[in-house]
Amino acid sequence: MITDFPSSPLPLPREEEAAGELAVLGGRPMIPKGLGRTVFPVITKEDVFTMLLSQRVAPEKVVADFAEAYRAYVGAEFxxxxxxxxxxxHMALAGAGVEPGDEVIVPAFTFIAxxxxxxxxHAVPVFVDIDPKTYCMDPGATEAAVTPRTKAIMPVHVHGLPADVPALRALADRCGVRLVEDASHAHSARIDGAVAGSLGDAAGQSLMADKNFPLGGEGGIAFFATEAAYRRARDYLERHGIDYGMSWIAAAFGASQLARLPYYDQIRARNAELLGDALAETGLFRPPYVPAGYVHAYNMYRITLVPEAVGLEDLPVYAVKEAVHELLVAEGVPAREWQNTPxxxxxPFRKRxxxxxxxPFTLNPDAVRDHTPDDFPVTLRMLESTLTLCRELRSPVEYERVLRYADAFRKVARRPDVIRKLVADGGYRRPWEKAARLG
Amino acid sequence: MEPYDTATVLTRVLTSGVVMSIEKNDRELPGLERALKKLTGRSNAVLVNSYTAAVHTALVAQGIGHGAEITQPGLDDRTAAFLAWLGVSVRDGSPATFDSIGVDGGNAGRLRELAATGAPALVVNLTGLGFGPAAAVLTDDPKAWARGERLKIFGAFDLRTMWTQEEADPDLVPGVQFNYRLSPLVAACVRMALTKAAQPAGAAS
Structure with a gap:
C-alpha cells in the first residue's frame, strides 16, 4: 500500500537549534532532511465515507448537492x-455578458489562467499594475485602463487577500461595467463578513486539490449574483456545445471537506499569525499586509524583504532575495518565487x-499592447523583493512545522554578513530576466 | 464497474495522497495513458476532462485553429456547434479529420476493434463508463501529441514541468490554454473499468 502517512513526527524545535549555524555553512537545517514533506491535501476517513455513500446517489445529484452546499456557504445567489x-x-465572464472582442481588465500579477x-x-485581456501593499489589482490603474469597449473588471484576490472590491465596485458602477472576481485563492476570504465569490456580479473559483478547499483532484465553481447571469452562462454552454461538467468523483469529497473548511481556516490563520509575529521581529522580513475588515485566506503567504532593516540597503533587493532564498531552502523551508514575470x-501574451x-486579439487591435516588464513597475518591485510559502501553512496538524519555519527565518535574518557574501559571489539576475515561471 | 471495485480504486489513490494531475509522482494518469495506447494500438495518448476537450485537442494537435476549414463526415449538432465556437468551419465529407468513439460498459471490451480507424487523431469519449466527463486523444504522431498536451495545461512542456515556460520548441508556442486536465482519481477508475472489460470472459473476479 502506498500511503502519505508520515513515517516519523517532526520534533518541536529546541532553542539551541535556532541559535545554531546556518545550514548552508554546515549547520543543522531547521527542518531535518527526510521530514520536509508537507502532507497535503488532507484526506480523512470522512472523505472516504462520503465517497462510498456517493456511489449510491445519481452522479448529477452528487454534483448538484455539493454545488448547493458550497453556494450557501459562500452566500452567492447562484x-x-x-x-x-x-x-x-470563463463561465463567470460569459454570465457577466462578456462578448467577443470586449475588453476585460485584469491584473498583470496573477496566475496565467x-x-x-x-x-x-473570445475577449481581450487588458493588463494593469498592482497595489504596492496588497499586491492586488490597483483601482487607480484600472480606472485609467477603462475604454468604451471595456465590459468587465476582473480583480484577483491574490494569495487569498480580497482585492479592493469597494473601490472597484464603485468604479465598475461609475463606468457601467461588470465586476467579475477571480476567487481561486480566496476560499473563505472576507471583506466585512462577506465571502469572496459573493462580492461581484459573477465569480470563478478553482477547487483543485492544491487549494484551501480541495475537491477530488480537479474542479471549479462559478458564482452569479443574478439569475439572468446564471442563465446566460448555462445557455452559453448549451449553445456552443461545451462540456465543462464536474465529475461526481471530484464533488463526492465536497461535503466532508466543506464541513472541515472552517477548521482549516482557523489553523491557517493561527499559523499565519504565529509566523507573522516572528517575521515582524526580524526586521528583514515583513508579513503580508491585511487591511482592516479583511480576512486573508492565506492560500499562499508572500513575505516581503526589507534589506535596509539589516544594513543591506546598498545591495540590489533582488540579489538579497535570491541569497535569502538559498539560505531558507538549505534550512528546509520550501520558499518559492511564485511567479517571476508579469x-x-x-x-501566450507575447505571441498572441x-x-x-x-x-480573438484580431477583434480589437486597439486593446492589444506589446508589453515589456517595465510597464508594470509595482509588479516588478514586488517580484524583486518577495518570497512565497505555498502549501506550508495549510497542514492542520503540524504546529511544530510552522514553529520551525519561524526559527528558520530568525536564523537567516541574524546573518546579513552571509547574505552579503552570497550576493557578492552569486551573479544573481532580476526575476524576469530568467525563463518565465507560472508558479 | 461494481461499486466495491470503484471504492477500492478510489481509496487506494486517496491513501497514496496523490490526487492532483500536476503531482510529479502521480502514477494514475500515466497508467491510463499506457492502457489506452495498448488497447488502441496508437503510440501517444492525451488525457482530458471531457469529450469536447478531446475534440479541441484533436484539432490543435493537427495545427487546426480558428479560421481553418476541415472535412468531417456525419457531425452531430452539438459537436458542430462546438467547432463553430472554435472558429473551425466544416465540410461534410471525407477524409475525416478525427475519428470518434464512445466507450461505455457495453462496448469497452471491444475498444481494440472500435479503434481500428484511419484518421490522424482518434477521440475516445470515456464519459460513458460512469466516472464523469473524461476522454482521450490517441495519435501516432509525436508532434501532434506534444501540441495536444500543450493545450490542456498552462506552460510549455507537460504536466510535471508546467511550472516553467522555458521554450524548447519554437513551433509549439502556446496559444489559448485550457485546463483540460483529468483528475487522477477519475483516471484510476477509467483504467480499472477498461482493464476489467478487456479481460477474457470468465477471468473477471
Whole structure:
C-alpha cells in the first residue's frame, strides 16, 4: 500500500537549534532532511465515507448537492460547478455578458489562467499594475485602463487577500461595467463578513486539490449574483456545445471537506499569525499586509524583504532575495518565487496566437499592447523583493512545522554578513530576466 | 464497474495522497495513458476532462485553429456547434479529420476493434463508463501529441514541468490554454473499468 502517512513526527524545535549555524555553512537545517514533506491535501476517513455513500446517489445529484452546499456557504445567489477553475472563470465572464472582442481588465500579477479565461471567452485581456501593499489589482490603474469597449473588471484576490472590491465596485458602477472576481485563492476570504465569490456580479473559483478547499483532484465553481447571469452562462454552454461538467468523483469529497473548511481556516490563520509575529521581529522580513475588515485566506503567504532593516540597503533587493532564498531552502523551508514575470510578458501574451490566427486579439487591435516588464513597475518591485510559502501553512496538524519555519527565518535574518557574501559571489539576475515561471 | 471495485480504486489513490494531475509522482494518469495506447494500438495518448476537450485537442494537435476549414463526415449538432465556437468551419465529407468513439460498459471490451480507424487523431469519449466527463486523444504522431498536451495545461512542456515556460520548441508556442486536465482519481477508475472489460470472459473476479 502506498500511503502519505508520515513515517516519523517532526520534533518541536529546541532553542539551541535556532541559535545554531546556518545550514548552508554546515549547520543543522531547521527542518531535518527526510521530514520536509508537507502532507497535503488532507484526506480523512470522512472523505472516504462520503465517497462510498456517493456511489449510491445519481452522479448529477452528487454534483448538484455539493454545488448547493458550497453556494450557501459562500452566500452567492447562484452557482455553476465546473471541471476546472479556468472553466469557472470563463463561465463567470460569459454570465457577466462578456462578448467577443470586449475588453476585460485584469491584473498583470496573477496566475496565467485569469487572462487565459478572458481569451477563452473570445475577449481581450487588458493588463494593469498592482497595489504596492496588497499586491492586488490597483483601482487607480484600472480606472485609467477603462475604454468604451471595456465590459468587465476582473480583480484577483491574490494569495487569498480580497482585492479592493469597494473601490472597484464603485468604479465598475461609475463606468457601467461588470465586476467579475477571480476567487481561486480566496476560499473563505472576507471583506466585512462577506465571502469572496459573493462580492461581484459573477465569480470563478478553482477547487483543485492544491487549494484551501480541495475537491477530488480537479474542479471549479462559478458564482452569479443574478439569475439572468446564471442563465446566460448555462445557455452559453448549451449553445456552443461545451462540456465543462464536474465529475461526481471530484464533488463526492465536497461535503466532508466543506464541513472541515472552517477548521482549516482557523489553523491557517493561527499559523499565519504565529509566523507573522516572528517575521515582524526580524526586521528583514515583513508579513503580508491585511487591511482592516479583511480576512486573508492565506492560500499562499508572500513575505516581503526589507534589506535596509539589516544594513543591506546598498545591495540590489533582488540579489538579497535570491541569497535569502538559498539560505531558507538549505534550512528546509520550501520558499518559492511564485511567479517571476508579469503575465502579459509570458509567451501566450507575447505571441498572441489565441485560438489560431491571433483570434480573438484580431477583434480589437486597439486593446492589444506589446508589453515589456517595465510597464508594470509595482509588479516588478514586488517580484524583486518577495518570497512565497505555498502549501506550508495549510497542514492542520503540524504546529511544530510552522514553529520551525519561524526559527528558520530568525536564523537567516541574524546573518546579513552571509547574505552579503552570497550576493557578492552569486551573479544573481532580476526575476524576469530568467525563463518565465507560472508558479 | 461494481461499486466495491470503484471504492477500492478510489481509496487506494486517496491513501497514496496523490490526487492532483500536476503531482510529479502521480502514477494514475500515466497508467491510463499506457492502457489506452495498448488497447488502441496508437503510440501517444492525451488525457482530458471531457469529450469536447478531446475534440479541441484533436484539432490543435493537427495545427487546426480558428479560421481553418476541415472535412468531417456525419457531425452531430452539438459537436458542430462546438467547432463553430472554435472558429473551425466544416465540410461534410471525407477524409475525416478525427475519428470518434464512445466507450461505455457495453462496448469497452471491444475498444481494440472500435479503434481500428484511419484518421490522424482518434477521440475516445470515456464519459460513458460512469466516472464523469473524461476522454482521450490517441495519435501516432509525436508532434501532434506534444501540441495536444500543450493545450490542456498552462506552460510549455507537460504536466510535471508546467511550472516553467522555458521554450524548447519554437513551433509549439502556446496559444489559448485550457485546463483540460483529468483528475487522477477519475483516471484510476477509467483504467480499472477498461482493464476489467478487456479481460477474457470468465477471468473477471
Amino acid at each position: 452557482a455553476l460547478p465546473t471541471a476546472s477553475g479556468t472553466a469557472s472563470l 485569469t487572462a487565459q479565461a478572458v481569451v477563452a471567452a 503575465i502579459p510578458c509570458h509567451l 496566437a489565441g485560438f489560431g490566427g491571433s483570434y
